[in-house]
Amino acid sequence: MTTTRGCDIVVIAASAGGVEALRGPGAEDLWGLRPEEATGRPLAGLDIGLPAGTIVPLPEQTLAGKPAKAEAEVDGTNRRGRPVSMLVQCSRLVGDDGTPQGAIAVINDVSQAAIDADQEQ
Numbered sequence: 001m002t003t004t005r006g007c008d009i010v011v012i013a014a015s016a017g018g019v020e021a022l023r024g025p026g027a028e029d030l031w032g033l034r035p036e037e038a039t040g041r042p043l044a045g046l047d048i049g050l051p052a053g054t055i056v057p058l059p060e061q062t063l064a065g066k067p068a069k070a071e072a073e074v075d076g077t078n079r080r081g082r083p084v085s086m087l088v089q090c091s092r093l094v095g096d097d098g099t100p101q102g103a104i105a106v107i108n109d110v111s112q113a114a115i116d117a118d119q120e121q
Contacts, residue, residue: 010107013093014059018042020102026109032079050076050107055088059103062092073110085111 010030013021022038031048038046044056051074058070070090078084087110093102 009109012038012043012059012105012107013102014043014063014105015102016063019046026107030078030084030109048076049078049084050074050086050088055105058088058090059105062090062103063100065092065100068092083111084109 010022010024010026012019017040019038019041022033022035027033027035027038027048031046033046033048043059048055054072054074058072061070062068068091072088073085074088075083075085087108088105089108090103090105092100093104095101
Protein backbone atom coordinates (compact mmCIF):
# COMPACT_ATOMS: atom_id res chain seq x y z
CA MET A 1 0.00 0.00 0.00
CA THR A 2 1.25 3.47 -0.84
CA THR A 3 1.27 5.90 2.06
CA THR A 4 1.10 9.68 2.11
CA ARG A 5 3.91 10.22 4.59
CA GLY A 6 5.82 13.40 3.86
CA CYS A 7 2.79 15.40 2.76
CA ASP A 8 0.11 17.12 4.79
CA ILE A 9 -2.95 15.82 3.00
CA VAL A 10 -5.68 13.63 4.39
CA VAL A 11 -7.37 11.04 2.18
CA ILE A 12 -10.74 9.62 3.21
CA ALA A 13 -12.38 6.76 1.32
CA ALA A 14 -16.11 6.70 1.99
CA SER A 15 -19.06 4.56 1.02
CA ALA A 16 -22.74 4.72 1.87
CA GLY A 17 -21.81 2.87 5.07
CA GLY A 18 -19.36 5.51 6.28
CA VAL A 19 -15.59 5.89 6.36
CA GLU A 20 -13.83 2.94 4.77
CA ALA A 21 -10.27 4.21 5.18
CA LEU A 22 -8.41 7.25 6.43
CA ARG A 23 -4.84 7.88 5.33
CA GLY A 24 -2.30 10.63 5.66
CA PRO A 25 -0.26 12.07 8.51
CA GLY A 26 -2.32 15.26 8.28
CA ALA A 27 -5.25 13.53 10.00
CA GLU A 28 -3.31 12.94 13.18
CA ASP A 29 -1.35 16.19 13.03
CA LEU A 30 -4.35 18.41 12.34
CA TRP A 31 -7.06 16.62 14.29
CA GLY A 32 -5.43 13.96 16.47
CA LEU A 33 -7.41 11.35 14.53
CA ARG A 34 -5.87 7.94 13.82
CA PRO A 35 -7.11 5.63 11.03
CA GLU A 36 -8.44 3.03 13.48
CA GLU A 37 -10.58 5.72 15.16
CA ALA A 38 -12.25 6.71 11.90
CA THR A 39 -12.68 3.48 9.95
CA GLY A 40 -16.26 2.22 10.06
CA ARG A 41 -17.69 5.44 11.47
CA PRO A 42 -19.98 7.87 9.67
CA LEU A 43 -18.10 10.82 8.19
CA ALA A 44 -20.42 13.20 10.04
CA GLY A 45 -19.42 11.54 13.33
CA LEU A 46 -15.74 12.45 13.09
CA ASP A 47 -14.57 15.31 15.29
CA ILE A 48 -12.23 17.02 12.84
CA GLY A 49 -12.77 20.68 13.66
CA LEU A 50 -14.31 21.43 10.27
CA PRO A 51 -17.97 22.22 9.58
CA ALA A 52 -19.58 18.84 8.90
CA GLY A 53 -22.48 20.56 7.15
CA THR A 54 -20.09 21.68 4.42
CA ILE A 55 -17.92 18.57 4.14
CA VAL A 56 -20.33 15.65 4.55
CA PRO A 57 -22.54 16.57 1.56
CA LEU A 58 -19.56 16.42 -0.83
CA PRO A 59 -18.98 12.63 -0.73
CA GLU A 60 -22.73 12.03 -0.30
CA GLN A 61 -23.43 13.99 -3.49
CA THR A 62 -20.72 12.21 -5.43
CA LEU A 63 -22.04 8.85 -4.19
CA ALA A 64 -25.51 9.83 -5.37
CA GLY A 65 -24.06 10.45 -8.82
CA LYS A 66 -24.24 14.24 -8.96
CA PRO A 67 -21.72 15.69 -9.51
CA ALA A 68 -18.89 13.25 -10.23
CA LYS A 69 -16.49 15.68 -8.58
CA ALA A 70 -17.04 18.34 -5.91
CA GLU A 71 -14.81 20.87 -4.16
CA ALA A 72 -15.10 23.32 -1.27
CA GLU A 73 -12.75 25.44 0.81
CA VAL A 74 -13.73 25.41 4.48
CA ASP A 75 -12.42 27.12 7.56
CA GLY A 76 -12.09 25.31 10.86
CA THR A 77 -9.87 24.74 13.87
CA ASN A 78 -7.06 22.23 14.29
CA ARG A 79 -6.49 20.20 17.46
CA ARG A 80 -4.22 22.92 18.82
CA GLY A 81 -7.03 25.49 18.55
CA ARG A 82 -5.46 27.29 15.59
CA PRO A 83 -7.56 28.36 12.61
CA VAL A 84 -7.05 26.38 9.41
CA SER A 85 -8.38 26.65 5.89
CA MET A 86 -8.86 23.33 4.14
CA LEU A 87 -9.49 22.53 0.50
CA VAL A 88 -11.77 19.48 0.26
CA GLN A 89 -11.93 17.72 -3.11
CA CYS A 90 -14.15 14.69 -3.70
CA SER A 91 -14.31 12.29 -6.62
CA ARG A 92 -16.69 9.42 -7.20
CA LEU A 93 -15.45 5.84 -7.46
CA VAL A 94 -17.40 3.69 -9.88
CA GLY A 95 -17.61 -0.05 -10.36
CA ASP A 96 -17.09 -1.93 -13.63
CA ASP A 97 -20.77 -1.42 -14.43
CA GLY A 98 -20.50 2.36 -13.94
CA THR A 99 -22.52 2.56 -10.72
CA PRO A 100 -21.16 4.67 -7.84
CA GLN A 101 -19.32 2.51 -5.31
CA GLY A 102 -17.75 5.13 -3.08
CA ALA A 103 -16.03 8.46 -2.93
CA ILE A 104 -12.53 9.69 -2.23
CA ALA A 105 -12.12 12.95 -0.35
CA VAL A 106 -8.72 14.64 -0.39
CA ILE A 107 -8.35 17.31 2.26
CA ASN A 108 -5.40 19.67 2.01
CA ASP A 109 -4.39 22.44 4.42
CA VAL A 110 -4.31 25.62 2.36
CA SER A 111 -4.05 28.05 5.27
CA GLN A 112 -1.30 30.65 5.06
CA ALA A 113 0.74 28.96 7.81
CA ALA A 114 0.84 25.72 5.80
CA ILE A 115 1.80 27.55 2.62
CA ASP A 116 4.59 29.41 4.45
CA ALA A 117 5.90 26.15 5.96
CA ASP A 118 5.97 24.48 2.51
CA GLN A 119 7.94 27.39 1.07
CA GLU A 120 10.54 27.14 3.85
CA GLN A 121 11.28 23.48 3.01
